[in-house]
Amino acid sequence: MSTWAIPRREILRHPGRTLLTWLSVVIGVTSVMAVGLSTRSARQAYTNMYETITGRAALEIVGAGGTKLDAALRDVVSQQPGVQAAVPVIQRNVVMYAEKGRAKLIALGIDTALDAAVRDYELVSGEPLSPRSGLLLDASLAESLEIKVGDRIKLLVRRGLVESTVKGLVRPRSGAGVAGGGTVLIPLAVAQSYFGAPKQLDRIQMILTEDADPRSVRLALEKSLPTGAEVREPATRGSLAQETMRGLENGLLLSTAFSLLAAIFIITNTFSMSVGQRRHELAVMRAVGATQSQIRQMILREAFLLGAAGTAAGVACGLVCANLLNNMIGNLLQTDLPTVQLRLLPVASAIAFGFGASLLSAWLPASRAARLDPVEGMSGSQRSDIEALPWQMVAAGFAGTLISIGMFIATLLGIFTFEYGVAALVLLLISAVLLLPLTLKPLTWLGEWCLRRLNPVESRMARRQLLRHGGRTMLTLGVLFIAVATGLGQASSLMDNVADIRHWYQTAIVGDFFVRATMPDMETGLSAAVPETVGEEIENIPGVLKIASLRFLAIEVNGQKAMLVTEDTVFAKASSPTESLLTSGPVDPSPPTVILGSVLAKRLGVQADDSVELLTRIGPQQLPVSRVQNDYLSGGMTVYMQRPLAERFFDVEGVDAYIVRAEHSQIADVKDALAEISLRNGMMLQSYADLTTLIEGMMSGVVGSLWALLTLALLVASFGVFNMLAMNVLEQTRELGLLRAVGMTSRQVRLMVLSQAILLGIVGIIPGIVAGIAMSYLMNLATFPALGHQVEFTLSPWLVLAVAAAAFALVILASWLPASRAARIQPALSLRYE
């Protein structure tokens, strides 16, 4: 009983220390769980979308570069030996308008007779789809928008807004089946009419006979297919969407790694202090018969209990944060992701972290406690510092520094992936902490020298006290150092990244207004088309200087999936400048060239003036790269091309969005006119200000949460300083009483404890600031493999000053209570203190 009672009561006896440790576990578990769940949810949503669309198909035929397939090809394919069924599909993104709201959907035009061979839907209510009219809607979506069978709904398609009747509600029998807001099934002929693609198909999906060999069928089909059509295994995961998410995931990974590191340090610190504080009792336990293993187990049980409490709270917080992150990722991918589902692996990882980190962090203090000599522990004299870091750790610090620098360089050279870069940064920080003992004496001397003029005796004694408890001092400094370094490093790098994104949209997007139905899906490049008549209507608005149309298309460049962005000047007044409204630079139609997004260029190892191979409807084509552009659209995996050139190689039809530039004096009138057109056609109008607000809004979520993290890190560090100073005061009670007895005033005692805090601040915060600046620079460097360009490093003196001032203020604040307690010590009482 006592072996559990002691840990439990120790936890309750020191609420501050318990809170600090608990909070560390909570932060760590929350990070692991939120990042794990949200990124998995997003990935799973895309996988589900693919499963819904591809169904049971073993092979499919698609047109390269968005080329449409001739509907007659289906008959040819169905005759092929080994093919049991050939199912035609046309697929577009549409916007649906119902009474209760608007939703972005994937519309599948299907052959009502053949489709059941590929897709397994259950008709929940209503009747099956007839070949000529009506539509089937995803049941869960219908439920959320309160749509019933027989209701009339509107769809925004290339022809404009069309009305149709809901014939039935369906639910996929396998997989979640809905992504990007849901699916709507339309008869093939109706879809071809809606989307302006008569007798055309986007893909033909095939079910093979049982005895067929997919490879031989594929080879046979390849021979009989027309140019521009290719046969392939259906894509089952969204590689482009995952590329887009990678940058965000890397950022989250780094933040998680730092929060885990800080958590482990804080837990180790608090347990070391706890063991130091209980030294006497532990020695008594050893004397009355507790073995080393029993003492170790007792400390580890305490860690287990705190780990359990922290994990429980962390899992709950993690679930909430996962949903917030999920919304953020949804914004980034321009889609509505399904609600985060509890999944075993992220939850299990978070739980494993909670318990693992607590037990791992407590292991060293527990082992030291177990090795405690009972006689020495009880005597109170000849106190060896059981909290001390052994010299081997300094050696490990040197080794870790060398290894981490090597790993980091290898990451920059592309030998290692970004994850290794993150690991290198974390290792570098740990190594720096292990090397901190080398700075303890010189920096405290410097601090004492600075304070000597103000309070010579107090500062000298403060320094001695810190050096006397070297191990405890180092652990507290470690927490302070990690908090300042990671806080400043992340904040500075974050500000640089925000500036980089801001610079991108300020230079890349120069239009005044954007008219669009939906943003293109990051994976397929599909978006709901803008009705054909809209271009002309905009052109007739007085005050419009220039209109450019945009069309997005998923293509392959050097075998890598990418997003083709085509731009075309629909209308331009003579006085209007001839530069592009999307890419920063002049329109240059000849010679035929492309502009590559920076991430794609980095992935392909391509620079300006190199050539890339594009898979087009007329076969592979080599095109020179005129330049590489920093880009955040579609995660930088973009290819920019003028539309006339794109039409030579790809099946570019319709318009996804218009960019409009207006006379400055007539901006308000143009906006009103555009708003009227957009409302009438069921589209969205965004001004440049709206768009920047949208981007800034998306960024502010990330920025806000990281600032919160920084604040929390500093608060937790100040808890650590408070804990340490409080313990020092407790242990110095006798000494302080003696000093009071020989004439030190209570003000001087207070000054001495405050001096300890100031010295701690100097030794922890100054190296922390230096390390933070270095971290920020390295983090910006590390973005190169992920972004394809290095985010410019800018050192903000105000940020450095603010972090330093905040950290110092918190340290001084944390020392106030212990200093006051010390000042109140009665000489007579303290001299009897045991």
Add this chain to the structure above:
Amino acid sequence: MPNDTPQTRGPFVIEANDLTKIYGSGETSVEALSHVTVAVERGKIIAVMGPSGSGKSTLLSLLGGLERPTGGQVLLEGVDLASLNDTDRTVMRRRSLGFVFQAFNLISVLTAIENVALPLELDGISSSLAKQRATIALEQVGLQHRKDHFPAMMSGGEQQRVAIARALVIEPALILADEPTGNLDSSSGKKILQLLRSLVSERGETIVMVTHDAEIGRQADRVIRMCDGKLVEVGSGPHKTDLANARRSAAGTGDTSDPDSPEAHPQ
């Protein structure tokens, strides 16, 4: 692990032979105990006296297996403590030795009964049985009514009685007490001394007690005086010849003529 039953059960509970303890090494080394030989008979109360730094507490630590000697051996009921590893020594300690310290040394987060039951629970005895035995031990020291109180809620004298109950609960072969009245007022000190005395006379316990108090020395069956790490005088109680004879009879030789035997000589 030591055997559960002593290898031999002679007249001495514990014997220290040629015991030396040196702290540190080289020029900074300090010889805290120098070639001390002493044996403790059953059912007696032995006082160890001497000035500060004379080696009293070091002797007590070595007898209690809290430290390893630099030289010599400590035989607790025939088992050489110095030959055991840390775990075995710890187990030996919790089964055979009871400690009473000057500063009481109770675990502050445990109640009186939990403190008393602790050595038993550490030895794997079930919580309920341990508490039954702890209750009996608390009754013996007259503190049954305080069993659910934490140390901070008790007076010094009461805390020391709880510490004595903790030593008694394991039914020890030997109780080692380090200045048990040192932190108490004279009235409480007297009561504690009476309690210890009664344990020897009524229960046949054996107690080795380090003390500065001459009054306690007078009440002891035998006084061992120490100075500079050496035994300088063995007071009232078994004569050195008696001691040597007893050792021989334990060895079965029957030879009682060895007046120059070094064992009982102060070194």
